[in-house]
Amino acid sequence: MPIVFWLTLGGLLAVFFTLAAYATLAERKISAYIQDRVGPNRVGPKGLLQPLADVLKLVFKEAFQPSSTYRLLQIAAPVLMVALAMGAVAILPLSPHLRLFDGSIGLLYLLGVLSMGVYGISLAGWATGSKYSLLGGLRSGAQMISYELALGLALLSVLLLTSFLLPDANPLAPQAIVEAQRQGWFVFLNPIGFLVYVVAAFAETNRAPFDLVEAEQELVGGYHTEYSAIRFGAFFVAEYMNMITASALIATFFWGGYLGPFESWVGVSGWPIVWQNVWGVSWLLLKTLFWAFVFIWVRWTLPRFRYDQLMRIGWKVLLPLGIANLATLAGILLLIS
């Protein structure tokens, strides 16, 4: 069993890093097509080796450090970001028989990792001692704290449905959430919760239309204005890792995770375990890629919100909507049972 665990861990990290690296290329290519350009096409066939070239460039550039900084914190911040981005992916169930994390707290671990993410960005903003960075860090902190509530409420509705459909399972385990969706994906059973979760997830990853944190026109680069070379690269990679993780989590919580459509009709549960694993991982990967595409698509289609609009959406729209959805769902489940 430990060998399976280490293989899964290694495979997951390898796929995760590759996806994050190629998400940068996908972003540039898709934005190019949306804006009627060609995009990067010089490095390798069709520009496919571009991420490699980017990494090499970032490694060999000078890591400039402003003199008036908290040196230790400035180096620790990007490391923290990458570590937390990698930590969140551990709770994903990959197939009925394949998962890394089997703790009883499941989702609470995810919430803990997400809530620690604020430190990375706000410390980066503070440690460089630049006004732009500080504003970016503060904006990010306020935004993440505001939208964490809506995210939590949407997750609560998922837990409620899970414990209703599978009363004997521990609803905090991500595996139970996916298994409960054998009776219907939660995007159909809980559409408002899905909507709230997706909007909050976009805000939590600091991506457009919620990218006030690094609004180029106002803050240069936001919290990473004073970062260069591989330390900037760490923030860059962490951002795309967060995007991939958020996509995989949307797929797991609302789109049936590793479950494919017509699962019982195809008769997957009768297959050998290896093929069941392949089937599950493939569906999860497909759904993750689709949601990563949606993330990029939205970024290059929608304009950015103003900061007061951002706060109003978080506190006056998403939060009441999440509470109303949770209460309604609880009432309906009470009536059915």
Place this chain on the structure above:
Amino acid sequence: MFVVVLTIVSLSVCGALALIGGALAVTLRDPIYAVLALVKAMLGLAGIYFLLGAEYVGAIQVIVYAGAILVTFLFVVMLVNLSPEDIPPFPRGIALYGNLILAVAWLLLLSTALSAILEIPAPEQVLLHVEPLPYLYGTLPPLGKALFTAYAFPFELLSVTLLIGIVGASLLVQKRPSS
């Protein structure tokens, strides 16, 4: 045996994190490092909870204390922008008394631990022959049931302390009527 050593080492590391973090939070003069030391202390405590099997309490420790309350501390420190020079040095008297109290507490703790170790045949026997924890031990369902049935009254009473905090805070920031 390996598991026992690992548990003892992890517990010691977490305990050291919590102790050193707490001490640094009080003594460090740079407010941002003080807040970060407090974060370290909270994470150390969470680690101890995890190792003791109280996974839910550990997770909540991280989410609520390290992830929410201390982030607001960090916000205040960043916005006020205090430099270390603005803060008076640590008062010597308090440091002396604090060290004395800490030393006494530490000695008491050490004596308890020593007597416990002397009474026990060998640590590995105890740790290896513990009864397996009951199903769902340290998780949410039994805790929630206990909090809202057997301990409902003390639980609700505890929320009054939060009310006292809110009333006190609004009283403190209230502008005095100019007479």
